[in-house]
Amino acid sequence: MAMLEITDLHTYYGNIHALKGISLTVEQGEIVTLIGSNGAGKSTTLRTISGLNQARNGELLFNGLSLRGIPAHKIATMGIAQSPEGRRVFPRMSVLENLEMGAFVRGTVDQSDIARVLELFPRLKERIDQKAGTMSGGEQQMLAIGRALMARPNLLLLDEPSMGLSPILVEQIFDIVTEINKQGTTVLLVEQNALMALAIANRGYVIQTGEIVLADTGAALLKNEAVRKAYLGEG
């Protein structure tokens, strides 16, 4: 049984048909990436998994349990954590408080979890008492990922961790995502930066206007001519 199994999922914003029958699976231990251009439905897919948007049709199974109709705050307790689009850190809370909020589902804050996050992101250690809203975009991105890790999720949903970051930072972030995965967390990664995402992913899906148009291993998609033309700026 796959950890996450999505079959023919439809999500609407009012009358706008955002997801038109998405199907994808994520196996335990994988990094799976969902790539596509702006507005293709990448974030909507993640928001539907985490319960911020509700699907209208289709199946959404996590470890065999249906997530449909369950509100976001309950899904958070089931082992799914999300680092959302645009970081969405709590701007008037300190870095430490943000990390503590990440552990909200666990009831108590485990100091070893904080130590682990600070080890992954040494930069956050320097900023531990700073208000999150005053930090740079890259630092906020690290905090958003670190905050999601504080819940000790089985499945980590990452929404565009590279957005707006310098190339060096992007590389760092992707190294850390690989590291997190090695430590045992399954990752579903949504990205516009297809080159970087496919390089670290076991498998990838290409989404276009709400539909999955291609699915293959990361390496194969990197070589795929259509992908190279559309998303890697070649041709």
Place this chain on the structure above:
Amino acid sequence: MDVNWNLLIQQLIIGLANGSLIALIALGYTMVYGIVELINFAHGEVFMMGAFFAATVVGLTGVTPQSAPLIIIGAAALALVSAMLFSAGINFGIDRIAYRRLRRAPRLAPLIAAIGFSFILMNIAIYWKGGNPISPPALLPQKYRAYNVLNEWFGLDTTIRLRPLDLLVFAITIPILFALTWFVYRTRSGKAMRATAQDRDAAALMGIDVNRTIGMAFLIGGALAGAAGMIALYYTSAARFQMGFRYGLFAFTAAVLGGIGNLYGAVVGSLLIGIVWSLSDGFMKTLIGGWGAQWTPSVIFGVLVLVMVFKPSGLFGDHVPEKV
């Protein structure tokens, strides 16, 4: 120019007492605004209902100023707690019935619902206690009415009066303010409330039940307004269905003055408004002939306009730039 120092200090004492009373109401405005960005225009009426309910509860206990001191204190405490629960229930109920359904509606919809509830509550109040002012059942023994703490306890030879009632206002409001600060900054639920106020979706992703947390803000805001109702009932020895309008407007002004959404701002803004209020009511006439209480609302809103012109986010408005 001769300044009447005794009168100035006297008015400052009254101003601080009025200010801390307003602070309890202003905190309800600012908490609700902070979490759902709604100006709860029914909040003044929630306060008024608290005052009415407190009067009813004291009446039901049958306590008189001749009762034993412990019984009087017990009845007052019972009335205070009942008023807090009653107002909390009303505020929570309004959110549950109306605002929650309008959470995703355009901003104007809940605002108009709030104005509607303001009228509904006023009309219930008229039906309940009539349109004329009511006096609270007497509680304080006769000897304390003209009692001056400064003379009797501290042996000061002064005409400045500090009544037991003034002290009671501080004795009730200050612990409540500290308890609220502790709750919001130190407890799990308080942190959930701050997180929800800063980013509702992100809070839900952390596992916070957003609707429950918003409901809690309405409960707490209502409870504070109920306490203010009980205090106002005895501090002014009157209550009327319209009382929520004036107090509510001043409290709202105080919340905006301090920076709406900011708890400390609401308290500081309230103390400021309280002092401006009492100085304009009682002190200005010694400096400017013909000045009197009729100018007070103009002065208060004048102060508000000045602050808004020079610092639109209010005195303590904390607008951290949010980077994208």
